Structure formats: C-alpha cells, structure tokens
Amino acid sequence: MxxxxxxxxxxxxxxxxxxxxxxxxxxxxxxxxxxxxxxxxxxxxxxxxxxxxxxxxxxxxxxxxxxxxxxxxxxxxxxxxxxxxxxxxxxxxxxxxxxxxxxxxxxxxxxxxxxxxxxxxxxGRNKGLDVAAEPGSLCWLELYTPDQNDALAFYTGVFGWETSMMALPGGTGAYTMAHPAGEAAETMFAGVVPLSSDPTETGAYWLPYFEVPDCDASVAKAGELGGTVRMPPVELEGVGRFAKLADPTGARFAVIQGAQVAQENAEAA
Incomplete structure (x- = not known):
C-alpha cells in the first residue's frame, strides 16, 4: 500500500x-x-x-x-x-x-x-507528497509497457524493486506488483502490465490512480467538468471499483474506490 x-x-x-x-x-x-x-x-x-x-x-x-x-x-x-x-x-x-x-x-x-x-x-527539505492513499490523493500506479520482463529488469536495476504476484479472478492470469527492496509485500505500490493485455491503452506510460469515495460519482463528475471516460467503472473482487479517465486537455489518470469502501457503499444502498 x-x-x-x-x-x-x-x-x-x-x-x-x-x-x-x-x-x-x-x-x-x-x-x-x-x-x-x-x-x-x-x-x-x-x-x-x-x-x-x-x-x-x-x-x-x-x-x-x-x-x-x-x-x-x-x-x-x-x-x-x-x-x-x-x-x-x-x-x-x-x-x-x-x-x-x-x-x-x-x-x-x-x-x-x-x-x-x-x-x-x-x-531535501521537501520529503515528498504530504498525503497518499486517502480520497483525492495518489494511491496506486500502473506501468503499461511493451515488455514486462525487460521493464522489471530495468527498474529493479535502477531502484532495487522486488515483486509479488496476485492471481486474477477466474484463472485469467496473474498481476505483477512492485514494492521497495527489503520491504514487505504489503508495501506494494504499482502493477506492471503488458501493454498488449489491455485494449484500453494505446501507448506505454505510467498511469496514476487516485482514491475516491465513490467511483461512479467521480466518473460522472469528471464528465461534467469536461473530462473523458476512457474506461467506464469496473468492479474487481478484492480490489475495488475503478475507471480510467482523461482530463480536459488529455492527461490520463484513473480513479479507484477501494474494496472496503465499495462494500460499505453497497451495504448502505
């Protein structure tokens, strides 16, 4: 996390x-x-x-x-x-x-x-972002890359990353996640995704995810504000509900409503 x-x-x-x-x-x-x-x-x-x-x-x-x-x-x-x-x-x-x-x-x-x-x-005096993994802040990254193995070898060589795997629902494969060297797997912060596996992505890049309290409401709000929905909300068991967006000038990002929040909202509905 x-x-x-x-x-x-x-x-x-x-x-x-x-x-x-x-x-x-x-x-x-x-x-x-x-x-x-x-x-x-x-x-x-x-x-x-x-x-x-x-x-x-x-x-x-x-x-x-x-x-x-x-x-x-x-x-x-x-x-x-x-x-x-x-x-x-x-x-x-x-x-x-x-x-x-x-x-x-x-x-x-x-x-x-x-x-x-x-x-x-x-x-130096600035240690980094003041807030993370809270509503309205960065909570996850995904690297869309044409060669997953080469990418992992490169970033491991530069930053010393370690990886873990998570099985995808329905036996459709595994999701590779990165975490800092010497840290527990629970400190994972990014997924590394072969570009060919996701038809919604047309170019290799780093995609930031921002936490939101309600994914569907955030997607609707983004549209009202002039943004673009690149992928509508999707539910992933154990992960949460997420969507891919672009701001009015085309900068790409994603929003995610974590699994716990999604469950609480569903129970309250």
Missing part, C-alpha cells in the same frame, strides 16, 4: 504537465477538491495542488511543443546522480540531468528503454 513513509524506490512525488493550468485547476478542484498554490516567482510557474492544506501533487504549464499533457511520476532516491548513472547503464535515457531545486531536494527526469517518462526525487 502506498504511504508517505517514503523509502528508496517508492513513489514520492507526481506532477501534471498541462498546456492549460487554469483549466486543470478547475477540473481537479471540482473532482478532488484540490486548490492550486504557486511555489513563488522563482519557481517558473510551478505550484502545488493541495488537499485541505496538504500537497497532493505538483503542476505547471507545459506548452504543446514541449510535450503532451501528462502526469509524471517520481521515485525516491538517496542519490539522484547515482540513479542517473544506473538509468544509463540499464539502457534508459537521462532527459534532464540531476539538479538542485532550491534546498527542497534534487531531481532528474528520464525515460526507460521503452521511452516511458519517469523521474527521481532526492529529498
């Missing part, structure tokens, strides 16, 4: 690159209750999406010529420079060399061997 007890290799930050920050702020504010707070005049327009005064994500304007609208995931490292070396050694690419962000921490941005974007955050 994703928590704010960050260790090496765990996701500790995410941010939105969007061509229209005002529209994004209105959308995610209406959907999750976030408020955008600028990081100040020296931060180049970067700011924080806050949930009840706690940082749930970062965000900034990214012109279309610099890249498509997207959510970007960062994993904790004790040494961003060493992580950059490991990325190169594993066949990835360093897009932005490690750099200090004031006294907040040190960051770098990469692509893996399948050209999937991700980053690393070496904490």
């Amino acid at each position: 994703l928590t704010t007890r960050y260790v090496t290799g765990s996701p500790n930050w995410l941010d939105l690159g969007t061509p229209d920050l005002e529209t994004a702020t209105a959308f995610y504010g209406g959907l999750f209750g976030w408020e955008f707070r600028s990081a100040g005049p020296d931060a180049g327009g970067y700011g924080m999406f806050q949930l009840d005064g706690r940082t749930a994500a970062g965000g900034m304007t990214v012109p279309p010529e610099q890249g498509p609208p997207s959510w970007n995931i960062y994993f904790q490292s004790p040494d961003a420079d060493a992580t950059a070396d490991a990325v190169r050694g594993g066949g990835g690419t360093v897009l932005f060399e490690p750099m200090d962000v004031f006294d907040l921490g040190r960051m770098a941005v990469f692509t893996d061997p399948s050209d999937i974007l991700f980053g690393t955050w070496q904490p």
Whole structure:
C-alpha cells in the first residue's frame, strides 16, 4: 500500500504537465477538491495542488511543443546522480540531468528503454507528497509497457524493486506488483502490465490512480467538468471499483474506490 513513509524506490512525488493550468485547476478542484498554490516567482510557474492544506501533487504549464499533457511520476532516491548513472547503464535515457531545486531536494527526469517518462526525487527539505492513499490523493500506479520482463529488469536495476504476484479472478492470469527492496509485500505500490493485455491503452506510460469515495460519482463528475471516460467503472473482487479517465486537455489518470469502501457503499444502498 502506498504511504508517505517514503523509502528508496517508492513513489514520492507526481506532477501534471498541462498546456492549460487554469483549466486543470478547475477540473481537479471540482473532482478532488484540490486548490492550486504557486511555489513563488522563482519557481517558473510551478505550484502545488493541495488537499485541505496538504500537497497532493505538483503542476505547471507545459506548452504543446514541449510535450503532451501528462502526469509524471517520481521515485525516491538517496542519490539522484547515482540513479542517473544506473538509468544509463540499464539502457534508459537521462532527459534532464540531476539538479538542485532550491534546498527542497534534487531531481532528474528520464525515460526507460521503452521511452516511458519517469523521474527521481532526492529529498531535501521537501520529503515528498504530504498525503497518499486517502480520497483525492495518489494511491496506486500502473506501468503499461511493451515488455514486462525487460521493464522489471530495468527498474529493479535502477531502484532495487522486488515483486509479488496476485492471481486474477477466474484463472485469467496473474498481476505483477512492485514494492521497495527489503520491504514487505504489503508495501506494494504499482502493477506492471503488458501493454498488449489491455485494449484500453494505446501507448506505454505510467498511469496514476487516485482514491475516491465513490467511483461512479467521480466518473460522472469528471464528465461534467469536461473530462473523458476512457474506461467506464469496473468492479474487481478484492480490489475495488475503478475507471480510467482523461482530463480536459488529455492527461490520463484513473480513479479507484477501494474494496472496503465499495462494500460499505453497497451495504448502505
């Protein structure tokens, strides 16, 4: 389970690159209750999406010529420079060399061997997101990749991840999950999914999931706010009810109503 007890290799930050920050702020504010707070005049327009005064994500304007609208995931490292070396050694690419962000921490941005974007955050004064696995915050990740084995070998080499497996309902296969090195399997934070196994996905990328109290209500609200439903709500036994969405500019994400909440809602209906 994703928590704010960050260790090496765990996701500790995410941010939105969007061509229209005002529209994004209105959308995610209406959907999750976030408020955008600028990081100040020296931060180049970067700011924080806050949930009840706690940082749930970062965000900034990214012109279309610099890249498509997207959510970007960062994993904790004790040494961003060493992580950059490991990325190169594993066949990835360093897009932005490690750099200090004031006294907040040190960051770098990469692509893996399948050209999937991700980053690393070496904490300084900023240890990472203030909230996780609560309604309106990041609770899970999925990596959609053309080669599951190669992806696992790469990220294991870079961050030391370990994996566990969960049988899918109906004997349809198994779901591979990652957790930080040396930690219990219960600290899993991501699934690694072959791109060919999911017809709703047309490109390799990291997909963030945000916890919501009611999946169907959130999907309806996203539509009202100008978002797109890429996959309608689906129930997965023991996991919960989830759906895949895109915001008004096309940034992809998912929402999930955890199994316990889904059961409580069903019993109350």
